[in-house]
Every structure is written in structure tokens, then in C-alpha cells.
Amino acid sequence: MVTIYDTTLRDGTQREGMSLSVDDKLRIAARLDDLGVHYIEGGFPGSNPKDIEFFARARELALSNAVITAFGTTCRKGVPAAQDEGLAALLDTGCAAVCIFGKAWDLHVTQALHATLDENLRMVRESVAYLKDAGRRVFFDAEHFFDGYRAHPAYALAVCRAAAEGGADAVVLCDTNGGTLPQAVARVVREVAEALPGVTLGIHAHNDGACAVANSLVAVDAGCTHVQGTANGYGERAGNADLISIVAALVLKMGDDCVSADQLRLLTEVSHFVAETANVAPNPHQPYVGASAFAHKGGVHASAAARLPEAYEHVDPARVGNLARVVVSELAGRASLTMKAAELGIDLTGDQAAVARVLDGIKELEHRGYSFETADASLEVMLKKEIGTYVPFFTLESFRCIMEKREDGKVMTEATVKIHVGGHRFIATAEGNGPVNALDGALRLAIGRFYPALGAIQLSDFKVRVLDERKGTGAVTRVLIESDDGEKSWGTVGVSENIIEASWEALVDSIEFGLSHPRSDVRTTTRQPNV
Numbered sequence: 001m002v003t004i005y006d007t008t009l010r011d012g013t014q015r016e017g018m019s020l021s022v023d024d025k026l027r028i029a030a031r032l033d034d035l036g037v038h039y040i041e042g043g044f045p046g047s048n049p050k051d052i053e054f055f056a057r058a059r060e061l062a063l064s065n066a067v068i069t070a071f072g073t074t075c076r077k078g079v080p081a082a083q084d085e086g087l088a089a090l091l092d093t094g095c096a097a098v099c100i101f102g103k104a105w106d107l108h109v110t111q112a113l114h115a116t117l118d119e120n121l122r123m124v125r126e127s128v129a130y131l132k133d134a135g136r137r138v139f140f141d142a143e144h145f146f147d148g149y150r151a152h153p154a155y156a157l158a159v160c161r162a163a164a165e166g167g168a169d170a171v172v173l174c175d176t177n178g179g180t181l182p183q184a185v186a187r188v189v190r191e192v193a194e195a196l197p198g199v200t201l202g203i204h205a206h207n208d209g210a211c212a213v214a215n216s217l218v219a220v221d222a223g224c225t226h227v228q229g230t231a232n233g234y235g236e237r238a239g240n241a242d243l244i245s246i247v248a249a250l251v252l253k254m255g256d257d258c259v260s261a262d263q264l265r266l267l268t269e270v271s272h273f274v275a276e277t278a279n280v281a282p283n284p285h286q287p288y289v290g291a292s293a294f295a296h297k298g299g300v301h302a303s304a305a306a307r308l309p310e311a312y313e314h315v316d317p318a319r320v321g322n323l324a325r326v327v328v329s330e331l332a333g334r335a336s337l338t339m340k341a342a343e344l345g346i347d348l349t350g351d352q353a354a355v356a357r358v359l360d361g362i363k364e365l366e367h368r369g370y371s372f373e374t375a376d377a378s379l380e381v382m383l384k385k386e387i388g389t390y391v392p393f394f395t396l397e398s399f400r401c402i403m404e405k406r407e408d409g410k411v412m413t414e415a416t417v418k419i420h421v422g423g424h425r426f427i428a429t430a431e432g433n434g435p436v437n438a439l440d441g442a443l444r445l446a447i448g449r450f451y452p453a454l455g456a457i458q459l460s461d462f463k464v465r466v467l468d469e470r471k472g473t474g475a476v477t478r479v480l481i482e483s484d485d486g487e488k489s490w491g492t493v494g495v496s497e498n499i500i501e502a503s504w505e506a507l508v509d510s511i512e513f514g515l516s517h518p519r520s521d522v523r524t525t526t527r528q529p530n531v
């Protein structure tokens with residue numbers, strides 16, 4: 001069985017323009033765990049405080065498959081492993097597994113590190129042994145391995161051997177520059193496997209030559225049993241090997257059971273979840289999981305594909321949780337919606353008419369730019385509206401936002417809301433550092449006294465994406481809000497051509513959801529305020 005090692009949270013975040021908060025990273029880790037990934041590299045504790053916070057909070061995550069792994073480098077030149085601060089920081093994370101990288105290309109050792117070739121071998125061997133002695137699982141990333149092997153195979157192999165002698169649980173061959181072709185990867189991995197019998201080998205490929213997935217798969221074929229990559233192939237330059245495609249290929253085409261059939265069905269959902277959380281538009285043409293990955297076009301082909309899918313589809317889309325759009329799949333849609341509703345505590349099994357209405361509603365909303373992948377709470381509010389169990393906590397008469405830029409450079413925003421609660425009308429005004437903050441403040445002033453649970457609800461994250469301009473209308477803005485009450489967190493979505501209106505929509509869903517699921521220590525929320 002191939003070990004799947006995810007580095008979305010470390011190498012993936014090197015992607016230009018991508019930044020993940022600690023909360024984002026924790027949410028992504030939980031979903032990768034659902035998918036059945038074995039190791040999740042959380043970050044580089046020696047390099048930044050955000051990663052240290054991640055490791056501290058990751059201890060609270062109840063993961064069922066994955067082991068959180070800390071990343072770092074070997075001890076420094078001339079420093080014994082036991083006195084190296086970087087290695088100490090790795091141990092301080094408390095992670096059961098650690099991964100360290102070291103140089104495998106002699107050119108880098110002498111020209112970049114300015115160390116002797118023997119000193120580099122000492123650093124690798126001693127660092128791995130030190131971490132092993134501390135009781136950790138240790139992976140060794142042989143940096144620039146393929147380029148190093150081409151230049152000086154005996155030395156690149158000696159580095160791997162040093163890591164193996166130190167006790168490494170896997171020696172990972174890295175194509176750091178990403179330009180090696182599959183033919184070379186296959187040959188080199190075979191030679192290394194022959195030279196180092198009994199050593200567990202891994203592959204870490206970058207996509208500069210558009211071959212990262214292919215390189216990872218041929219490496220497995222040639223003897224690697226540990227594969228490193230990132231969700232959706234995120235990573236610097238042209239990206240890392242895309243674990244989404246790799247996992248699908250391993251299970252569906254190479255007969256490997258790295259994840260179960262049930263876990264594989266989460267592939268599309270997890271891929272989109274990571275994209276939305278990273279605020280990167282999901283690629284509709286991404287193999288296996290893209291919205292267009294199984295969308296057939298052209299009359300004859302489409303109807304033939306519907307009649308005889310195996311003749312036109314390389315795998316059954318349902319196995320990776322995707323849908324063939326032409327086959328549509330009224331049935332698949334119904335079943336997954338009923339399941340999703342059950343997860344949210346809403347029983348739809350007896351109401352097929354409601355299911356059809358909701359499906360139509362979702363299709364229409366998605367067309368307008370909504371996305372429910374990270375907005376379960378909005379989905380719940382929408383479901384309740386459709387099946388008639390929705391009781392609003394308040395109704396809006398109007399809101400108004402004023403922004404003022406002052407002479408001293410300060411920007412002030414003021415919001416006024418007119419709200420009806422239990423037959424009474426309230427007007428409240430609040431200031432804030434931006435329109436959402438001000439609206440949130442005004443809304444709380446207006447209804448806070450009726451709903452004690454509101455005090456615990458806070459907005460923890462706010463993401464804005466301008467969606468493509470659609471024909472005939474202007475650009476549409478999608479706002480995603482993440483909220484929590486210290487016990488749980490939930491996501492909501494709003495879409496409008498106006499960013500403030502989109503924000504208001506996501507804000508209202510967030511508060512509706514928070515009030516209908518109050519914290520366990522808050523008194524049951526009353527819907528009939530007695531004024």
C-alpha cells in the first residue's frame with residue numbers, strides 16, 4: 001500500500017498569492033484526514049510563529065487517519081544534532097512524525113552550503129538518528145536528488161544511504177527543480193531501489209515539466225511506496241504533484257488501496273473544499289474532480305455517452321464523487337442531497353417534491369455564483385426555507401451604510417439597520433472598521449437583547465472573490481464568512497453585484513444558523529421576544 005503524504009499546508013502555500021490562516025489550515029487538515037491521507041505536513045516550525053500555533057492547536061484535532069508531521073532541515077554545518085535549534089523546534093511540536101530535508105546534489109553542498117561532502121553526510125545521518133532516538137517517525141527528503149544523481153550518482157546515493165543508516169522510515173527522492181521526465185524517474189528509482197535494498201523510498205515531484213503526476217506514478221511503479229504532493233497540485237512555480245489525481249490513479253488504475261472506496265468518493269468534495277478555503281477558483285477542467293471533467297459535449301457523443309458511459313469515460317465519475325453532467329444523474333443528485341440534509345439533521349427521505357425543488361434551487365443559485373462547498377450553514381438555511389420549517393429570527397426593513405474618508409486619513413464606516421423582531425421595530429446604528437463590521441455591530445445592537453446566544457457568535461474569517469463577468473450582467477461578488485461560537489464553526493455565502501449586499505446575506509445566514517444552534521451553555525433561544 002502506498003503511503004500518501006500531503007504537503008498542501010507547507011509546500012502548497014508556496015504558491016504565489018496563496019495564504020492560509022491557522023484556522024484555514026486546521027479545517028483543511030480535517031478534510032484531508034476524511035479523505036484518508038496518511039501524513040499531513042503542517043509547516044516549518046523553525047520558520048514562522050504561525051506554524052508553531054498550528055502545531056499547538058493541531059493537537060486538539062481528532063484525526064482518524066492522518067498523522068500531523070513537522071517539517072524542517074538537518075542540523076547545521078559544524079553543529080552536533082543534539083545542539084541544533086531547528087531539530088529541537090521539530091521535537092517541541094510534539095508531532096509523532098517529522099520530515100527533514102538535506103542536500104543530495106554535491107554542487108549544492110559545496111557551492112550553497114559551503115560544507116565538505118563528508119560533513120553533509122554526517123549532518124544527514126546524525127540528524128535522522130537523533131530524531132529517531134527521540135522516538136519519532138522520520139522521513140528524509142533528499143533535496144535536488146534527481147539533478148544530483150545525474151551529476152554525481154555515487155554521492156546522491158551516499159546521501160540516501162546516510163539517511164537510511166540513521167534509521168529514516170522513508171528516504172524521499174525529490175525532483176526539486178521539477179524538470180525531470182518520467183523515463184528518467186523510472187530508471188533512477190529502479191537503480192536506487194537496487195542499490196539500497198530494504199530501504200523504503202518516496203517521491204516528491206514538482207510540475208515544472210508538466211510531469212509531476214506522471215513522475216509520481218512511474219516512481220511508484222519502480223518501487224517508491226511513499227508519495228508526497230499537494231491537494232490540487234498547489235505549490236510554487238508550476239506547482240507540486242497533484243495528490244487528487246495521484247490518489248485516483250493509484251486506486252482506480254493501479255489497484256492500490258491507499259484510500260478506501262468510500263474515502264475516494266470524497267475526492268471531488270475535498271478538492272473543492274481546499275480550493276474554496278484557499279480562495280482559489282476551482283479549475284473546472286481539473287482531471288477527475290473538475291466540473292467539466294466528465295461533461296460531454298456534442299449531440300451524438302453526449303447521447304452515446306449517456307447510453308454507454310464506459311465507452312466514453314476513463315473512469316466512473318461516481319467513484320471520485322463527481323458527476324457526468326449529461327447522465328445527470330437526477331438520482332445521484334437526489335441521493336447525495338438527501339444524505340447532506342440528513343447530516344444537517346433534516347429528514348428529506350419522505351419528500352421527493354421538496355428534494356426536486358431544492359435541487360433546482362441549488363442549480364439556479366450555483367449558476368448565479370453561489371458555492372455551498374464551504375457554506376453548509378447557508379445550505380441549511382436554504383433547505384429549511386424550501387421545506388417550510390424556516391422561522392426567521394428577525395426581518396429586515398432596510399439597512400444603510402455610510403463610509404467617510406477623513407482629512408486625517410482615517411476611514412470610518414457607519415451602518416444603520418431597521419429590523420423587526422416579534423412585531424416590534426428597532427433602529428440601531430453602529431460604527432465599524434468596514435461595512436461588514438459596522439452592519440454586524442448594528443444588527444447585534446438591534447436584536448442582541450432577545451438572543452443571548454448571539455453574544456458567543458463571532459465572525460472569524462471573511463473572504464471575497466470577484467467572479468467572472470457573465471454575459472449581460474456585471475461582475476458578481478461572492479462573500480464567504482466563517483463564524484464560530486467557541487464550540488463549533490460554520491460557513492455561509494452571499495452573492496451579489498454589490499459587495500455590501502453579498503456580505504449582508506452571508507452575515508444574516510451566519511447569525512440565523514448560530515442562533516438556531518446555540519452553544520450548549522447558552523439558554524435555549526427564544527423566538528418570541530417579550531418586550
Ligand SMILES: [Zn+2]
Pocket residue numbers: 011176204206240
Ligand atoms: Zn517541494
